[in-house]
Amino acid sequence: MRNIIVENLNQNPIEEIDVEIVERKGIGHPDSISDGIAESVSRALCELYMDKLGGVLHHNTDEVQITAGESDPIFGGGEVIKPIDFLLTGRGVSEYDGVKLAVDRVAIEAAKNYLDENIINLNTETDAVVECKIGHGSGDLVDVFKREGAPSSNDTSFGVSYAPYSETENIVLATEELLNSKSFKKQFPGVGEDIKVMGLREADNITLTIGCAMVSQHLADKDEYIAIRDEVKQQAVDIATKNTDRNVEVFVNTADNDNAKGEEGYYLTVTGTSAEMGDDGSVGRGNRANGLITPCRPMSMEATSGKNPINHVGKIYNVLSYEIAKDIANSIEGVKQVNIMILSQIGQPIDDPKAATSQVILEDGYKLDDVSKKVESIVDGWLENISTVTENIISGKARTF
Secondary structure, three states: OOOEEEEEOOOOOHHHOOEEEEEEEOOOOHHHHHHHHHHHHHHHHHHHHHHHHOOEEOOEOOOOEEEOOEEEEEOOEEEEEEOEEEEEOOEEEOEEOOEEOOHHHHHHHHHHHHHHHHOOOOOOOOOEEEEEOOEEEOOOEEOOOOOOOOOEOOOOOEEEEEEOOOHHHHHHHHHHHHHOOHHHHHHOOOEEEEEEEEEEEEOOEEEEEEEEEEEHHHOOOHHHHHHHHHHHHHHHHHHHHHHOOOEEEEEEOOOOOOOOOOOOOOOEEOOOOHHHOOOOEEOOOOOOOOOOEOOOOOOOOOOOOOEOOOOOHHHHHHHHHHHHHHHHHHHOOOEEEEEEEEEOOOOOEOOOOOEEEEEEEEOOOOOHHHHHHHHHHHHHHHHHOOHHHHHHHHHOOOOOO
16 A cells, blocks of 8 residues: 555645745746756657667766857847857766667757757857767666566655646746747747746736847847837736736836947847856756746755656656646645645655655635545556656656756
């Protein structure tokens, strides 16, 4: 029997507290780029191992470091003067049972492909230097799909998450995802990918502060810049009004100085990311596995992206907690809010954690006895089928940042 615990959470629901802060670092933020590259490299290595050996070898690629470059953005043009450095580190297996594996080449290719797809104005040949320093070692072959029993936990660690999202959380996430969508970029190419959305709710007043890197080559002058900035603001207002009846105020690029001459007063970039001009990045410094930074909610400090998806509970349990929380909130009547905490014990099977705890806030008229068995069933079902989480991570279906 798994140690599944269901208890009441004795606190006010998130929507009833006076102050709530929510942040999302967009896909072009240097920390998010690091997360994205780390996860892409891990998935690429999983594919390499499965293709060559039929299973996944031990690896961790969660130590990507970005060292900022230098640039000279000007309206209608601009150039990168010093390329951005991307350092790939961690551990991987480059030879197993006499089979040599091109870990470095695959990792570099995966990193460049990620940049090409997500930072669309960055020329990876001239504006980026990708260096691979992944350590090579030996490891046991882990067959994800044919193994008997679950792998053993690599650490004593925990994963946490919660559901459902609050109105503020939904607005912050939806705003960044729209502004960084392919359709939006096609319509407004002057908007870069380095978009940070900070949400503050004070009672029934929500303030969004958006930092949005603009792409200089697609903006002829400051008038066009201001027009695009206003469009970003209006899009954010539109999203907010669809998600809440509360009062909403939106600010975009509050450090801009419209009285300055030329480019000096504006958030202009050549590539769409501040990594070109002074901002460094590292894995794990940004969004949690549910895509947000939420100081008013339970959070793990674990860097989820890039860790191996086979037995690294620091990754698996954070993704798993997120899925369990959503499932409980969406399917069990009477659950108003749920927090999930899953704790591993090193050396023990990952499908049998030391504790899997669900803390629930119930709707008026419901008691813990009304929902506890249903909650236990959902938690047990996810743990029984924990390999699904691994498969979703490898296929890129699971969010890690």
